[in-house]
Amino acid sequence: MNRSKFDLAVGLFVALGMIGVAFMALRVGNLASFDSGAGYRLEARFDNIGGLKVRAPVKSAGVVVGRIEGIHLDRESYEAVVEMRIYPQYRFTNDTIASILTSGLLGEQYLSLEVGGDPSYLTDGQRIPKTQSAMVLEKLIGQFLYNKASESAGSSK
């Protein structure tokens, strides 16, 4: 086999590798929809974020409009501070409600934004004032049992 044939085969091999990386990036991975540079940042504070994780999607009406970028605990108020980056083409009103929901029964948790009727919009670095914490199953069951117990205590009197 002469030299140009080696070159051709190796060139094809490397090109195939590049196609593989492109396939990984665009079809398997989410590089196309996840460019962390673009968009603006918002912040929201919650009493409890449940199982929300960094990189979880931010959705509005079920459509992904951004990603969670950071989560930390405020050292004075002991609230969870969630930082997110919203894609630049979407704007949200000042009275938007941020709530933490779960997709499906066992699915991952995401942050949902519900738009209100305020005429002015949130801008870079602002805080979403109205939030609704994640539902914690143990607390719900505890509350339910407590209600049941107080109900039966009331009826037995």
Place this chain on the structure above:
Amino acid sequence: MSHLLNLIEALGAHVNRLLARLGLFARFSWSVLSVIGICIARFTLLVREIYFSGVRSLAIITVSGLFVGMVLAVQGYEVLQRFGSAESLGSLVALSLVRELGPVVAALLFAGRASSAVTAEIGLMRATEQLAAMDMMAINPLARIIAPRFMAAVVSMPILAVIFSSAGVIGAYLIGVQLIGIDDGAFWSQMQASVDFRIDVLNGLFKSLIFGIAVGLISVFEGYHAAPTAEGVSSATTRTVVTSSLSVLMLDFVLTVWMFRGLN
């Protein structure tokens, strides 16, 4: 009493031999790494070795990837449909392929298919004194023979791992979507929602680069230091496959713990 002493002595001799070999390996690795510049400058040699190690491994890598993906799809579906989340099949298959199976299985196959051949080739060159003859002609066999074969493994491994993973995803698509009938859109969107390019794909590529360095160094080391007999070459080839496979699996554990430690 003297029996016990003999036992301890044998143990000590074994450990000393092991340490000496490790030291030899480190010094050899250093001398190979120091002639890489020459190797890259003589590009045609490198291209030839990439052809023999990488391109010729393409068939086995692609076919294995396809079948691994298909098996993952069948087995994954079996478990996932019990929880009513058969659509997660895409993310299950893609994550396991991109993070672990792609780099690791490609490296194991490469060790069996290409590295063993490299060891046998270099071992036979040593046995027939071709390496010594080169040295006599003032050609550095490390730069002319060893470094291109090592670099070929380093270059080929990430490419082969990506091709393995891609073939696996396609295999899972064929079984999951075309045969079992999972929704096409859910399959891909679940996959895209869970696979991150930087964290999963690039880390997988980095892993396979490390595996390429390890497997490449081991194969040329065993060949270069093979005993110059038929038996020596055969045992060197065996050692290459065993040592490469073990070090790939151990390195994989260390790298996985290091890379995915902060997640979740």
